[in-house]
Amino acid sequence: MAEIVQQRLEDRIPGLEQLERVGLFTKKEVRLVIKKSTALEYKLHRPMLRKEDFITYIEYEIGVLELIKKRRLRIGYNFKKDEIEFPIMSRISSVFRRATAKWKDDLQLWLSHVAFCKKWNMKTQVSKVFLSLLAIHPDKPALWIMAAKCEMEDRNSSESARHLFLRALRFHPKNKKVYLEYFRMELMHAEKLRRQQKELEQAEMAMVSASVINKYANDPLTWDYMAKCELEAGLGAEMGAELQSTKEKASDTVRREERSCLVYEEGLKSLQTGTGCRMLSLLHAYICISVLQSTGDADGATRVAVAATKRFSQSVETWSCSLQTLMELGSANVDELFQEALKHVNPKVTLLTSIGSGAESVVKLHIFSCDQRGLASTVPAVSMEVKKKYLDWSYTTGGYKKARQTFRSLHEHRPFSKEFFLRMIQIEKEQDSLKMSNIRDYYERALREFGSSDEDLWLDYIKEERGPHGQAENSGSIHWRAMKSLEGECVERFVTKYTLLQTGHI
Structure with a gap:
C-alpha cells in the first residue's frame, strides 16, 4: 500500500513544481498540499474503504482546483493548464470512478461525477459517465432523459441524443415522459436545422447581392432592390413572433430604415443623379x-x-x-x-x-x-393643401381620367386632409357612369385616416350606401365598424346622428 501511495504522490510532483514556479502557490503551500494529499491517499488504499474518505478526497482536490482558478484570475496567468489543472481533474475523475464502482447504487455519487465533469468542461468524460451509469441503472427513465439532454444541449449532438432515446424506449416502451422528451428533442433538432438552413440562405443571398452590385452597379433598380431588401429583412421574423414591447418593435423598424437609407445613399454616390438630366x-x-x-x-x-x-x-x-x-x-x-x-x-x-x-x-x-x-402654416398643412390643389388642377385640365391618375399617385403619400378624399368622391359622383366601387374605395381610404375621430365621415358613407347607387344592406356592417373605430365623445355623437338618420330627421 505504501508503494502505491508513494507512486501517486510522485505523480503529483511535476504539477506542484509548476504551481510554485509560476507563482500560483508558495513553497509552504506546496508542502501543505503534499502533507494533506499523503493522508488522504493512505485512507483510499487501506483494506476497509469508506465512502466518506472518497468524498473528502474529492472535495479537497476540487478545493485545490478552485483556489488555482482564483489565483490565476488575480495574477492574470492563463498558461500551462495542461500541466497543472488537467492532471488534477483526471485524478478526481479517477477517484469518482473508483467510488462509483464500489458503491454502484449511490445515484448521488454518480450525479456528482456528472456535475463535476460539466463544470470543468470535460464533455467527453460526461458521456462516458452516463454510459456507465445507464449500464447499471437502465430501469430509471429519468437517467435516460438526463443523458439525452446532456448530449443535445451540452455536446450539441442530436444523433447521440436520438440514439439514447431509442435505447430508452426499448427499456421503457410505455413511459410517456420518455416519449414527450424524445418528441421535444426532435422538435429542437428540426428548429436547429431550419435555423441553419436560414443562415445558409442568408449567406447565399449576401453572395448573390454582392455579385449583382458588382455586375450592375450602374443600374438604379439594383440599388432600389437592395434597399428594399434591407427594409424588409426583419418583417418575416416580426410576423412569426411578436416583439417583446412596442419600444423594441419601434427600435427594430428604425434600424431597418437606417440600413435601407444607407444603401440608397451608397447608390446615389455610384449613380448619375437626375439633376444633370x-x-x-x-x-x-x-x-x-x-x-x-x-x-x-x-x-x-x-x-x-x-x-x-x-x-x-x-x-x-x-x-x-x-x-x-x-x-x-x-x-x-x-x-x-x-x-x-x-x-x-x-x-x-x-x-x-x-x-x-x-x-x-x-x-x-x-x-x-x-x-x-x-x-x-405647419409643414403637414402645406403638404395637404398642395395635394388638394393638385387634384383640383388635374380635374380642371385633364378631366376625370387625369384626376384618377393623380389620386392614385398621391393616395399613399401622407399626410392627408379629409377634403382631399371628399373632393375625389365629388368628382366621381359628377360622372355620368358613376362607379359605386370607386366611391367605396375612396371612403375606405378616408376612414383609414380619419375613422377614429370623424363621425360625419361614417354617416356620409352610410348615406351613400342607402342611396340609389348603393346597397342598403351594407349599412349595418358600416355602423358596426364605426362603433368599433370611433373614440371618446365621437361615439355618442355618432349614435345621436345615426338615430336621427334612421328616423328621417337628417
Whole structure:
C-alpha cells in the first residue's frame, strides 16, 4: 500500500513544481498540499474503504482546483493548464470512478461525477459517465432523459441524443415522459436545422447581392432592390413572433430604415443623379420639399424650391409652393422670388381661368410675404393643401381620367386632409357612369385616416350606401365598424346622428 501511495504522490510532483514556479502557490503551500494529499491517499488504499474518505478526497482536490482558478484570475496567468489543472481533474475523475464502482447504487455519487465533469468542461468524460451509469441503472427513465439532454444541449449532438432515446424506449416502451422528451428533442433538432438552413440562405443571398452590385452597379433598380431588401429583412421574423414591447418593435423598424437609407445613399454616390438630366418632376419637387422641411433641413428645402422654379418656370403651382416654402422657413428672399415669379407668370383673368386657384395662391402668398411675414402654416398643412390643389388642377385640365391618375399617385403619400378624399368622391359622383366601387374605395381610404375621430365621415358613407347607387344592406356592417373605430365623445355623437338618420330627421 505504501508503494502505491508513494507512486501517486510522485505523480503529483511535476504539477506542484509548476504551481510554485509560476507563482500560483508558495513553497509552504506546496508542502501543505503534499502533507494533506499523503493522508488522504493512505485512507483510499487501506483494506476497509469508506465512502466518506472518497468524498473528502474529492472535495479537497476540487478545493485545490478552485483556489488555482482564483489565483490565476488575480495574477492574470492563463498558461500551462495542461500541466497543472488537467492532471488534477483526471485524478478526481479517477477517484469518482473508483467510488462509483464500489458503491454502484449511490445515484448521488454518480450525479456528482456528472456535475463535476460539466463544470470543468470535460464533455467527453460526461458521456462516458452516463454510459456507465445507464449500464447499471437502465430501469430509471429519468437517467435516460438526463443523458439525452446532456448530449443535445451540452455536446450539441442530436444523433447521440436520438440514439439514447431509442435505447430508452426499448427499456421503457410505455413511459410517456420518455416519449414527450424524445418528441421535444426532435422538435429542437428540426428548429436547429431550419435555423441553419436560414443562415445558409442568408449567406447565399449576401453572395448573390454582392455579385449583382458588382455586375450592375450602374443600374438604379439594383440599388432600389437592395434597399428594399434591407427594409424588409426583419418583417418575416416580426410576423412569426411578436416583439417583446412596442419600444423594441419601434427600435427594430428604425434600424431597418437606417440600413435601407444607407444603401440608397451608397447608390446615389455610384449613380448619375437626375439633376444633370433634368428629370425632376413637379410632384417629386413637392414631395421632396415637404420631406426636407419635416426633417428640419431648411437649406435643402430652399435649394429644391429654387431649382423647381427654374425647371418649371411657367408653372403657377411651382412658384406658389416655392414662395410658401420660403415663408415657412422665414427666408428674407420671399419678395425677390415673388417679383421673379411675376416675370414668368402673369396672374390675369385669363390665367386664373386656365389654371384655377394657382394664380390666386400666388397673390395670397404675396400678401403674406409683404404684410404678414410672421404667419406661417405647419409643414403637414402645406403638404395637404398642395395635394388638394393638385387634384383640383388635374380635374380642371385633364378631366376625370387625369384626376384618377393623380389620386392614385398621391393616395399613399401622407399626410392627408379629409377634403382631399371628399373632393375625389365629388368628382366621381359628377360622372355620368358613376362607379359605386370607386366611391367605396375612396371612403375606405378616408376612414383609414380619419375613422377614429370623424363621425360625419361614417354617416356620409352610410348615406351613400342607402342611396340609389348603393346597397342598403351594407349599412349595418358600416355602423358596426364605426362603433368599433370611433373614440371618446365621437361615439355618442355618432349614435345621436345615426338615430336621427334612421328616423328621417337628417
